[in-house]
């Protein structure tokens with residue numbers, strides 16, 4: 001598992017744009033020798049990109065969500081980001097991102113919207129909070145899926161509802177407490 005997760009991290013960190021590029025890099029000694037050293041595993045070859053793809057398509061995404069949030073929290077605890085505060089404060093941006101769109105229902109949790117042509121579009125989205133540093137860099141803090149509960153519901157999930165879940169989760173996990181009253185909800189509610 002560690003080998004595959006590190007493969008994915010290196011793919012992103014090295015700016016590789018396709019699995020084919022990863023496949024080409026994976027046969028270079030610098031890559032397949034450093035990969036197990038970083039992952040703490042003992043393989044003598046890099047995994048095929050298709051294996052990584054299979055894992056990401058089928059695994060529960062929760063551990064990855066925890067991993068990403070944990071990386072930023074560790075940097076905060078090490079206090080190595082202190083000089084990147086904005087006017088002495090941590091600046092957090094919260095925004096939603098659409099992940100996938102479908103012309104047919106994909107699952108019970110799909111969000112829906114009515115298009116101008118009368119057709120229904122199905123999509124998945126995530127609400128993410130990112131730490132904005134004074135040098136312009138952003139780091140992921142936490143994210144929650146925006147999705148319907150499945151079955152019957154009165155009103156589908158939205159960014160505002162997801163924001164309340166995200167704020168609760170952040171309050172429970174992070175040493176940096178948010179002052180929820182100071183957060184601007186206007187854009188999230190569409191007002």
Ligand SMILES: [Zn+2]
Nearest residue numbers: 106107109110
């Ligand atoms: Zn779906």
